[in-house]
Amino acid sequence: MADRRIDLPQGTLDLLILRTLALEPQHGWAISERIHQVSSKALFVQQGSLYPALHRLERKGWIKARWGASENNRRAKFYELTALGRKQLEREESAWRKLAAAVAQILETT
Amino acid sequence: MLNDLLFRLRSLFRRKTVDAELEEELRFHFDKQVSKFVQSGLTPAEAKRRARLEFGGMEQLKEEHRDVRGVSFVETLMQDLHYAVRQLLKSPGFTAAAVLTLALGIAVNATMFSLVSAFLLRRPPGREPDRVAVVSSVNPAGGFLPDVLPVSAPNYLAWREANHVFADMAAAEDRTVSLTPQDRSAEESRPEALRSAAVSPNYFSVFGVSPLLGRTLAEGEDQPGHDHVVILSHELWERHFGSDASLIGRTIRLNRENYTVIGVMPASFRLLGFTPQLWTPFVLTAAARKDRSLYLFARLKPRVTLEEARAEMATLARRAGETFPETEKGWSAAVRILPDFLVHAFGIRNGIAVLMTTVGFVLMIACANVAGLLLARAAGRRKELAIRIALGAGRLRIVRQLLTEGLLIALLGGAMGLLLAYWGIGFVGANLTFNEAISAVPLSLDWNVLLFALSVSLICALLCGLAPALKGSQTDVNTSLKDEGRAASAGRSHSRLRTVLVTGEIALALFLLIGTGLLLRGIFLVEHQNLGFQADHLLTASVTLDNARYKDPSQQTLFVRDLISRLQQIPGAEAAAVASDLPATGPGTVTLQIKGQPELPANQRLSALEVLVSIDYFRAAGVPLLGGRTFTETDSATAPRVVVVNQEFVHRHLQDRDPLGKQIRLDVKGATPEWSEIIGVVGNVKSYSEGPNDDPEVYEPLLQRPVSSFSLMIRTTSDPNSLASALRNAIAQMDAELPLARLMSMPDVIERQRGGNPFFVTVLGSFAILALILSAIGIYGLVAYSVGQRTHEIGIRMALGAKSPDVLRMILRDGMKMTAVGAAVGLTLALPLPKIFDAMFYGLQLRDPQLYFVVPAAILVVAMLATYIPARRATRVDPMVALRYQ
Numbered sequence: 001m002a003d004r005r006i007d008l009p010q011g012t013l014d015l016l017i018l019r020t021l022a023l024e025p026q027h028g029w030a031i032s033e034r035i036h037q038v039s040s041k042a043l044f045v046q047q048g049s050l051y052p053a054l055h056r057l058e059r060k061g062w063i064k065a066r067w068g069a070s071e072n073n074r075r076a077k078f079y080e081l082t083a084l085g086r087k088q089l090e091r092e093e094s095a096w097r098k099l100a101a102a103v104a105q106i107l108e109t110t
Numbered sequence: 111m112l113n114d115l116l117f118r119l120r121s122l123f124r125r126k127t128v129d130a131e132l133e134e135e136l137r138f139h140f141d142k143q144v145s146k147f148v149q150s151g152l153t154p155a156e157a158k159r160r161a162r163l164e165f166g167g168m169e170q171l172k173e174e175h176r177d178v179r180g181v182s183f184v185e186t187l188m189q190d191l192h193y194a195v196r197q198l199l200k201s202p203g204f205t206a207a208a209v210l211t212l213a214l215g216i217a218v219n220a221t222m223f224s225l226v227s228a229f230l231l232r233r234p235p236g237r238e239p240d241r242v243a244v245v246s247s248v249n250p251a252g253g254f255l256p257d258v259l260p261v262s263a264p265n266y267l268a269w270r271e272a273n274h275v276f277a278d279m280a281a282a283e284d285r286t287v288s289l290t291p292q293d294r295s296a297e298e299s300r301p302e303a304l305r306s307a308a309v310s311p312n313y314f315s316v317f318g319v320s321p322l323l324g325r326t327l328a329e330g331e332d333q334p335g336h337d338h339v340v341i342l343s344h345e346l347w348e349r350h351f352g353s354d355a356s357l358i359g360r361t362i363r364l365n366r367e368n369y370t371v372i373g374v375m376p377a378s379f380r381l382l383g384f385t386p387q388l389w390t391p392f393v394l395t396a397a398a399r400k401d402r403s404l405y406l407f408a409r410l411k412p413r414v415t416l417e418e419a420r421a422e423m424a425t426l427a428r429r430a431g432e433t434f435p436e437t438e439k440g441w442s443a444a445v446r447i448l449p450d451f452l453v454h455a456f457g458i459r460n461g462i463a464v465l466m467t468t469v470g471f472v473l474m475i476a477c478a479n480v481a482g483l484l485l486a487r488a489a490g491r492r493k494e495l496a497i498r499i500a501l502g503a504g505r506l507r508i509v510r511q512l513l514t515e516g517l518l519i520a521l522l523g524g525a526m527g528l529l530l531a532y533w534g535i536g537f538v539g540a541n542l543t544f545n546e547a548i549s550a551v552p553l554s555l556d557w558n559v560l561l562f563a564l565s566v567s568l569i570c571a572l573l574c575g576l577a578p579a580l581k582g583s584q585t586d587v588n589t590s591l592k593d594e595g596r597a598a599s600a601g602r603s604h605s606r607l608r609t610v611l612v613t614g615e616i617a618l619a620l621f622l623l624i625g626t627g628l629l630l631r632g633i634f635l636v637e638h639q640n641l642g643f644q645a646d647h648l649l650t651a652s653v654t655l656d657n658a659r660y661k662d663p664s665q666q667t668l669f670v671r672d673l674i675s676r677l678q679q680i681p682g683a684e685a686a687a688v689a690s691d692l693p694a695t696g697p698g699t700v701t702l703q704i705k706g707q708p709e710l711p712a713n714q715r716l717s718a719l720e721v722l723v724s725i726d727y728f729r730a731a732g733v734p735l736l737g738g739r740t741f742t743e744t745d746s747a748t749a750p751r752v753v754v755v756n757q758e759f760v761h762r763h764l765q766d767r768d769p770l771g772k773q774i775r776l777d778v779k780g781a782t783p784e785w786s787e788i789i790g791v792v793g794n795v796k797s798y799s800e801g802p803n804d805d806p807e808v809y810e811p812l813l814q815r816p817v818s819s820f821s822l823m824i825r826t827t828s829d830p831n832s833l834a835s836a837l838r839n840a841i842a843q844m845d846a847e848l849p850l851a852r853l854m855s856m857p858d859v860i861e862r863q864r865g866g867n868p869f870f871v872t873v874l875g876s877f878a879i880l881a882l883i884l885s886a887i888g889i890y891g892l893v894a895y896s897v898g899q900r901t902h903e904i905g906i907r908m909a910l911g912a913k914s915p916d917v918l919r920m921i922l923r924d925g926m927k928m929t930a931v932g933a934a935v936g937l938t939l940a941l942p943l944p945k946i947f948d949a950m951f952y953g954l955q956l957r958d959p960q961l962y963f964v965v966p967a968a969i970l971v972v973a974m975l976a977t978y979i980p981a982r983r984a985t986r987v988d989p990m991v992a993l994r995y996q
Contacts, residue, residue, distance in 0.1 A: 029142040
């Protein structure tokens with residue numbers, strides 16, 4: 001298997017899922033595909049981490065799930081952001097940006 | 111939070127649906143992935159293979175997902191419970207033994223806790239009882255409960271006005287009144303002496319209680335002329351008036367006067383030892399400072415703390431001491447919150463504390479036994495545990511599994527224990543009736559008891575389950591799987607822990623037996639001590655002459671003279687006498703001055719018990735005269751004052767010099783001090799029948815100091831109770847409205863006075879024996895088990911030539927070693943017990959060195975027996991069988 005993949009730092013997966021769902025409700029496969037595409041195939045989310053993460057987020061009330069029809073008319077579980085999730089996303093995004101900027105600064109100056 | 115809960119609940123109760131949904135979701139994902147691979151040019155088979163590779167284990171994913179759902183705890187618990195039930199059903203003998211042991215332990219605890227719940231935890235009636243304080247006097251001289259004495263009327267008035275901490279302060283005085291029945295014709299309708307309280311009008315409002323019927327006292331009803339109103343207790347209203355609601359507004363006769371019934375209090379208005387049958391207004395009259403008779407109930411002002419109230423009352427009491435040093439010097443005031451005061455004054459706390467400690471120990475022994483049983487079983491299950499660990503069960507998982515078993519046993523034990531406790535509480539309630547206040551408090555299996563039993567069960571589960579659980583989880587897979595089978599002496603570490611448990615049990619049992627033994631011995635000594643007079647064949651009763659008819663001392667003297675002559679005429683009466691107090695019933699104390707000795711300030715004077723007696727008292731009571739003479743008719747009110755003292759008086763106050771002819775002066779309240787001559791010496795009579803004390807005592811002739819309230823006694827030739835009706839008739843002929851209170855034989859008086867002792871003895875004794883039996887079972891169980899484990903070893907020893915006695919000795923030695931260590935620990939713990947009990951139980955003197963030999967010896971014998979039975983079985987081992995034994 002091609003190993004251009006990067007391991008996701010702890011907690012980043014939640015942020016990515018929330019970000020992905022911010023655009024539109026999606027099912028699990030589409031979420032992992034989208035992350036894969038948008039990151040130029042750098043990031044790949046294993047099902048083994050995706051679904052537990054989804055259900056964890058659902059338990060926290062940041063996303064909610066409902067059954068709907070997929071593109072080819074199969075029953076699929078769609079996840080969408082809740083108001084609570086949207087707030088959480090904002091928080092996590094700004095935290096991430098700060099972190100990334102700080103790390104970048106250290107890497108450049110030292 | 112709520113979302114989280116709903117999520118968990120849904121996961122728990124709709125597990126099938128949730129699992130199916132997950133399955134579908136994952137299947138969808140998988141199919142999508144496959145079709146993606148197909149689109150990118152793979153063959154369907156290859157696409158499926160790659161997708162599956164990427165996916166990892168589907169089952170593993172589901173398991174992980176379940177952890178996220180947060181159901182695993184409950185699910186695991188259900189699994190463990192299921193498993194535990196199966197395990198317990200598999201060995202019913204073990205289960206029954208463990209459950210029964212715990213049930214006994216929990217039952218005695220729950221039963222005794224019902225006392226705690228009824229006496230210590232019950233909230234007094236009224237609004238915010240925690241804001242009601244009780245002010246009492248503190249006697250600097252000490253004595254029995256010296257800090258719950260009543261307060262004098264002058265202090266009440268001064269303190270009520272001067273304090274800044276109480277919103278309102280009420281006073282109550284204990285009295286005895288006679289109630290004359292409406293219908294005087296019936297045989298049963300004799301006048302009845304009732305306990306009453308004279309209370310200030312604000313009394314009920316301080317407590318914040320409302321009457322069941324009618325009203326409580328109004329302002330101004332404490333003024334003479336308006337004070338003939340009465341409020342009845344629920345009990346009296348029910349018993350005497352048949353719960354007649356129309357009674358309000360009618361008059362009843364109290365102390366020969368008509369009182370209007372204005373109210374009935376609800377049954378819940380009960381204040382432990384301060385619960386009278388009826389309340390009348392307290393009319394303030396000029397009262398002496400020495401006359402401490404009032405209990406003060408006061409409601410704290412908002413935001414005032416108990417400490418502030420204490421400081422304030424202490425200051426006021428000190429001020430009184432400075433202003434009136436004669437009477438108040440050294441006296442201070444105590445302030446307690448109502449619930450605390452009631453329990454403290456009732457003096458039941460120490461008894462309950464001892465009972466609870468005892469049952470606590472019994473429970474610990476029971477837990478140690480069950481823990482031992484579980485340990486033994488865990489040893490037998492090593493192989494099973496090893497296999498489970500080898501198959502991947504975590505250490506924590508094993509601990510949980512074993513703890514769950516302990517929990518199940520404890521809960522079963524708790525449930526059964528509650529059933530036993532239900533019966534036990536009924537038994538205790540039926541037997542705890544030695545005084546009115548005690549029997550008025552209902553015992554029941556209430557919520558407190560239920561919660562207590564539940565928490566005790568949970569603690570048991572932890573205590574019993576923890577040791578075996580930790581031990582079990584340490585199972586080393588390799589050695590366990592290999593070691594099993596042919597070990598010469600298996601499970602050393604298991605039996606070491608059990609040895610510790612059994613040693614602890616023996617120590618506890620020994621401690622309990624010595625403690626109980628000390629108390630029982632102390633009580634026994636008191637019950638069988640020589641009281642200094644002859645209590646058998648004495649009929650007694652008490653009479654209170656009311657002011658309405660016998661206000662004048664000369665009337666009182668006349669009455670007594672008439673009474674005695676009538677009593678002497680009763681057939682079967684040998685002698686009759688009247689006294690201010692019956693012998694050994696704790697008479698009042700008086701301070702005194704001996705002529706020729708330096709005058710001491712009031713608070714440092716010598717003191718003695720003071721009893722006023724009629725002429726024939728010493729003969730009737732059977733108190734021996736040791737020197738001089740007793741009183742005669744000539745010692746009348748006008749004759750020179752005379753007194754008789756007891757031996758202890760001569761010993762302590764006169765240093766054993768000849769007392770006859772010496773002059774003493776008693777500080778009797780309300781009387782002008784006069785010198786009296788000592789004319790006789792009599793033997794010591796115990797101050798209290800329930801204590802060993804001989805105190806200095808002074809007897810004065812009633813003729814010289816008449817009293818309105820006294821007891822009478824008749825020495826009889828036959829059963830004293832057979833003269834009871836003749837006595838009643840004699841009184842009725844003299845005064846039909848005069849009630850006779852506490853009509854009973856002297857042995858009954860003593861019995862009542864000793865209160866709960868017999869009950870206490872029975873209960874404590876049975877607990878101690880229960881503890882001994884449980885620890886004997888513990889020893890037996892351990893030795894029997896280790897003998898079983900060592901069958902193989904014993905077989906080898908015997909095959910190599912060891913004889914039966916050698917084997918027997920070896921096993922007995924092991925048992926004795928445990929017992930000896932346990933006994934030593936227990937003895938050390940028990941050494942300070944006499945001191946502790948001395949401080950807890952007034953009047954019991956507990957020095958009994960024999961117990962410290964007898965009890966360990968008894969324990970050794972019991973332990974020896976418990977060891978001997980399995981040891982003998984070991985000697986019967988046939989080497990051939992033993993060597994083959996697995």
